[in-house]
Amino acid sequence: MSEELYLQEEILSKAKGLYIEARKIKGELLTGHHKSKIKGKGTDFVELREYTNGDDIRNIDWKFYGRSEKLMVKVKEDKGRIDLLLCIDDSYSMDFGKNNKLEYAVRLAGTIGYLGVSQSDRVILKTFSGFPEVPPSPSKEAFFHFFLALAMIKPRCSTKPLKFLRDFEGMSKNLKAVIFTDMLYEEKIDLEGIASIEGVEFDIIHIIAEEEREIAQYEGAYFVDPESKEKILIEPSLLSKYYAKAFSDWEKNVEKAVTENGGLYIKALTSTPIYETVINYLTKLGAKR
């Protein structure tokens, strides 16, 4: 996957004037845009944290370094900036569809990530499997690493999803987790748990391939679970109607669960152009031109 894939001019031009913003900060629901549109560093010091690769060296607390020889970064609250955590479901179930779900998710994450960086948000990329590890991309310069990481994402055996979100608890006041997933897990995503993490708001971009919705096309084939490899033989033509309804109900249930837990639900069909999904997402966030 190349950088061009994620940053198509069409997408960028259409997204121009739209911003990624937190829907709530510290428990307050915001309906508007960022508190501050000032791009750059914040002013209110909050805490020190360990330096990680990619952190702006200008934020290093050199005094602290002089005392303890530990590189610590001053974390300052920037009321106009958010930490954008892009979580991509890289489980095997995402590797499906003529328009591959994972690829779609990656492109979507790339686009949204770019938009985030463009508005001086700190963009953090995480996958469900934990690979590859990517440092936060607070600047456009470091964003190159972000794209490299995106290019390296491939289907992997999933670990316990989203456990890492706990690590962010208290680290950021404006953490926005955008989760790109098909919601197909053996172990369900703990939406309630995510919602309970202080300072984290989450958006679920539900990636669905059209081919998942209709099974009649798979006449004469075994159905195999991509995760467990279990397989069954059914007659798709007979169950098609019932399955379609069950899938539709499931979609609604997922949306309901996300919404009830305070998340934002976006349904993203892989057949839908990326820019449409992005615009749909940004629009739902409440961004205005």
Added chain:
Amino acid sequence: MNWTAFYFLPFLILPILIHLIGKKPEKEIKFPPFELLKRVYREYKWYLKVRNLLLLLVRMSILLLFIISASKLSCGISPEKKEGVGIVIDSSYSTMTFDGNERIFKKEVEIAKEILMKTKDAKVFKCSDTLTSVFIDDLLNEKIEPEFKSGNARRCYEAISRMGFSEIFWITDGRKEGYEGLSFKEGMKIIDASQGKKFVNAWIDGVEIKEGTVAIHLKSNGKTAVEWEIKSNISNLKGKTEFAGEALINVLFHSDSDWLAIKIKGDALDADNYYFAGRSKSLKKSLGIFNFSPSEVPHLDEAYYLKKALATGEGFRIKEKVPSTMKGDLKDEYTFSFLLNPLWNSYVKELVNFFLNMKIPIFISAGENPGFKEICELLGIKIRGIKEVESFRKLLPNFEIPFFSLYGEVFDEIYVKKLYLVEPSKEVEPVILLSSGEPILFKIPAKNVYILTTTADLDWSQFPIARIFTPLMIDIVLHSLKDDVKEIKGVFSEKGGKTIVKADMEFSAVPGVYEKDEKIIVANLNPTEESLLTPMSSVKLETEASKRYTGFQVWKYTLLFTGIFLLLESMLLK
């Protein structure tokens, strides 16, 4: 029924095998919403099982119904007569021939019964020169007999083919008259009751009368047995022998005999052919050779001659077939004169006088033409008038013909409306008397004349053209030869050896082959061509009889249901 179709019953297991084995897919789809799909599958598993079971049952039913349809299964009684089966029994005279100890006709009847039992719904006919319906009960009780007629299968087939039977079983003895002219087509089965046998034929190759001996040369194409009877005015010899190839019967012949009649009968001898020959010793001429073979003089041909005679007033001679062994100048000398409803003119008068002078037997039937009364006058018979009668049978409640071989029942079909009343006289010897005493047939012995007091005109009577006419004529001719007989000894020799045969004195009036006077006037018994048909085996016969779709045609409905089930199957598949 076509039982072959049921051989496919094991194929019913095919749908089960297909369901069990099924088509194993080669593809595998890694399907992310697998759990969801599995849940749906579990939820609707019962539905799938019921549907698959239904599909299995429907498919098996389709096969079963199709097999039943192919078998053309029928049961019960046919709602439409057209769907029935016609069974035709060849009843021509040749079917009286023996095959072993059993007449071919009896075999035919047995076959007909067998078919009848298999098909349940059938109509039975017998066929000689015309087609006659037979009561099922008569068939089952074997109360039907062959007829004294030749076969005319073509005409009978034309009659039965118009009746619209879906299948016709034609049971014949294999002689060509019994099946010739049939349209061989689907739905027409010809059964050879003789099972394709080439019957052994025997015939009289020649008769030689020498001083004190009569030598009868017999020939046959196989081993056979013959009964022979040689009758003269003073003797009656009977014997039986078996031979193969050639045989010679030598019979002592008393030189005082005025005439000699020879009758030979046997299983191998074709009963179709009866010949009579007579010769006047005093006139040194043939008195009459009377060929009344029913098969050679078909009933309708006979009627034709009678009609011709009625129209022209001429007598006619029946000489349809000259026996092959007749010797030279005898061929044209045989005659028996018929004057049926004769005209009266100088020619007829001269003819009658000629017959009387020549002692040639004359048969005269009454009619409206003046010839009958004139001839009666010439013969010294007085006619009292014409009587209108209602029914011949009614007038003959206790019908008896003492010296005839014919039974009273055969006269049942005769009807008489008018007859001449004859004045009784010493000259007249009644042969058949009505209950009222009037003779319907009488004889003038002194003149060798037989008179029938009714006519062959449907306004009067159909007596002379009825089927009993031929055997009656035979009886009349034989009756004309009747005389006292005495016992003599006979000698039988089969080439190389001699056997003394003791004759009995039983008088026989059964039609046969006779000779009169010293001349050889014996006829060939005409070895006929035997069965050229391929016999139908009993197994095949059963198959054919069983597969006839008579009665309630189940198969039509199963075919309909096959279609419905196919539709159901396609619906289940959808």
